[in-house]
Amino acid sequence: MKVLVAVKRVIDYNVKIRVKADHSDVDLTNVKMAMNPFCEIAVEEAVRLKERGVATEVVAVTIGPKAAQEQLRTALALGADRAVHVETEERVESLAAAKLLAKVVEEEQPQLVILGKQAIDTDNNQTGQMLAALAGLPQGTFASEVAVEGDKLQVTREIDGGLQTVELTLPAIVTTDLRLNEPRYAKLPDIMKAKKKPLDVKSPADLGVEVASKLTLLKVESPAERKGGIKVGSVDELVDKLKNEAKVL
Amino acid sequence: MSVLVLAEHHDGILVGATAHVVAAAKAIGGDVDILVAGENVGAVAEAAAKLDGVAKVRVADHAVYAHQLAEPMGALLAELAGDYSHVLAAASTTGKNVLPRVAALKDVSQISEIVEVVDADTFKRPIYAGNAIATVKSADSLKVITVRSTGFDAVAAGGSAAIEAVDFVADNAQSTFVKQELAESDRPELAAAKVVISGGRGMGSGENFKLLDGIADKLGAAIGASRAAVDAGFVPNDMQVGQTGKIVAPELYIAVGISGAIQHLAGMKDSKVIVAINKDEEAPIFQVADYGLVGDLFEILPELESKL
Numbered sequence: 001m002k003v004l005v006a007v008k009r010v011i012d013y014n015v016k017i018r019v020k021a022d023h024s025d026v027d028l029t030n031v032k033m034a035m036n037p038f039c040e041i042a043v044e045e046a047v048r049l050k051e052r053g054v055a056t057e058v059v060a061v062t063i064g065p066k067a068a069q070e071q072l073r074t075a076l077a078l079g080a081d082r083a084v085h086v087e088t089e090e091r092v093e094s095l096a097a098a099k100l101l102a103k104v105v106e107e108e109q110p111q112l113v114i115l116g117k118q119a120i121d122t123d124n125n126q127t128g129q130m131l132a133a134l135a136g137l138p139q140g141t142f143a144s145e146v147a148v149e150g151d152k153l154q155v156t157r158e159i160d161g162g163l164q165t166v167e168l169t170l171p172a173i174v175t176t177d178l179r180l181n182e183p184r185y186a187k188l189p190d191i192m193k194a195k196k197k198p199l200d201v202k203s204p205a206d207l208g209v210e211v212a213s214k215l216t217l218l219k220v221e222s223p224a225e226r227k228g229g230i231k232v233g234s235v236d237e238l239v240d241k242l243k244n245e246a247k248v249l
Numbered sequence: 250m251s252v253l254v255l256a257e258h259h260d261g262i263l264v265g266a267t268a269h270v271v272a273a274a275k276a277i278g279g280d281v282d283i284l285v286a287g288e289n290v291g292a293v294a295e296a297a298a299k300l301d302g303v304a305k306v307r308v309a310d311h312a313v314y315a316h317q318l319a320e321p322m323g324a325l326l327a328e329l330a331g332d333y334s335h336v337l338a339a340a341s342t343t344g345k346n347v348l349p350r351v352a353a354l355k356d357v358s359q360i361s362e363i364v365e366v367v368d369a370d371t372f373k374r375p376i377y378a379g380n381a382i383a384t385v386k387s388a389d390s391l392k393v394i395t396v397r398s399t400g401f402d403a404v405a406a407g408g409s410a411a412i413e414a415v416d417f418v419a420d421n422a423q424s425t426f427v428k429q430e431l432a433e434s435d436r437p438e439l440a441a442a443k444v445v446i447s448g449g450r451g452m453g454s455g456e457n458f459k460l461l462d463g464i465a466d467k468l469g470a471a472i473g474a475s476r477a478a479v480d481a482g483f484v485p486n487d488m489q490v491g492q493t494g495k496i497v498a499p500e501l502y503i504a505v506g507i508s509g510a511i512q513h514l515a516g517m518k519d520s521k522v523i524v525a526i527n528k529d530e531e532a533p534i535f536q537v538a539d540y541g542l543v544g545d546l547f548e549i550l551p552e553l554e555s556k557l
Binding site (some may be wrong): 235 | 521552
């Protein structure tokens, strides 16, 4: 079966972000960017399905500026067969991203679409669910285990309080949680080979999707700073401070 | 203006988060209705009817809504949303699973994990692992929103709303429930506890987490963990506090053997008082801790337990 994997270019998760002085957004100039960690897990799962002979073809897709092709090349180096880039310089909210992905799903007709559960920049946790709704497909969100059995998919999901297993009819949408797998690193020869793999570029207009959103970002602020704390010298002092100063015991 | 709140419930019990979501709904204004969907949810509906400020409880009691699978729940909420200007749910795994589906079915944006209501169209929410707060305004006619419970104080019980049945039955041929494995715990729920004590990689093993038990018992605390402790297999993943786990904001948060990566801080830095116990004086956790104690947790924890 064909597997489609969506990846997103985001700020590297180790970077300490800065809010712009005019509060219009977070400052992303000259900041290290990378593939969203949950998307890495999605790519890894697709590649493992291919290695097990379940998937026959893995297609990676991204939406974003020209530079996002770096992340597609990474996906190709990790084992994806080809890539689709929906190129736009505009800010794409989850709903528009889901609409664009739904068009790609319509064109590619994959049996399984794997996305990360959330992107670490906007922290939305929406696109996979929205894509499932728009494509009229079932969803297995926050997956920590995925097993294809004939025309069904068993997904173990991380829920509050424990784990839940659901069975979905294929085609289906899956979003990855952290414990689904441990992503591999790209090897140098694979990085070289990835440069030769096919990469299609489309525009939102090609797909007939309007990217503009009814959601406006009015302001971005730094969170309230915590006051600098103190170091105590002993357990006795700690208990005393908690009882008499902080009054939380 | 009218707001529909999706009730959160498990095992026939209304979950505390719902009372926080009702508080957010009251901040938006207008009539507040609650939807209780599931199988055999009579007791949940009764409990929801008692929440302060609720006008009406709508009950969809049918086998198709058992375990609140996303496909039938999405269809149900999309069907009812026409009567409302806002649809709200807790930013729990249920709310996060269902609400984006509802939004897409209604062709509107979804706003995730709000921590403040500015007005009926404008909301504040954390982005970049809580390192920035975004103010967003929605021009959609229907607002679909998940609410971070730690951002709103729960409403009290004491109301007596009317309860009415919802006839709509979604069909669902796409997904079936197979099984559920829930972690056993008689401690307070992590997200709602007044005191949380968490262990990290520094705990060394799952066995050593028992060192936290005595302190948790004395303080009536919930026990949490960092992702490192979960990944090392010390404790189950539903104990994880952080960007990808639970968000907590207790009165007192005690971090033991936790370095304080930004992903962990995203889950606890709104706690009122933070205590860090770590042998590494340079650990980033000390930058957010109100009280820090540098030392060996294997000596400190037994001493702390004996002195509480």
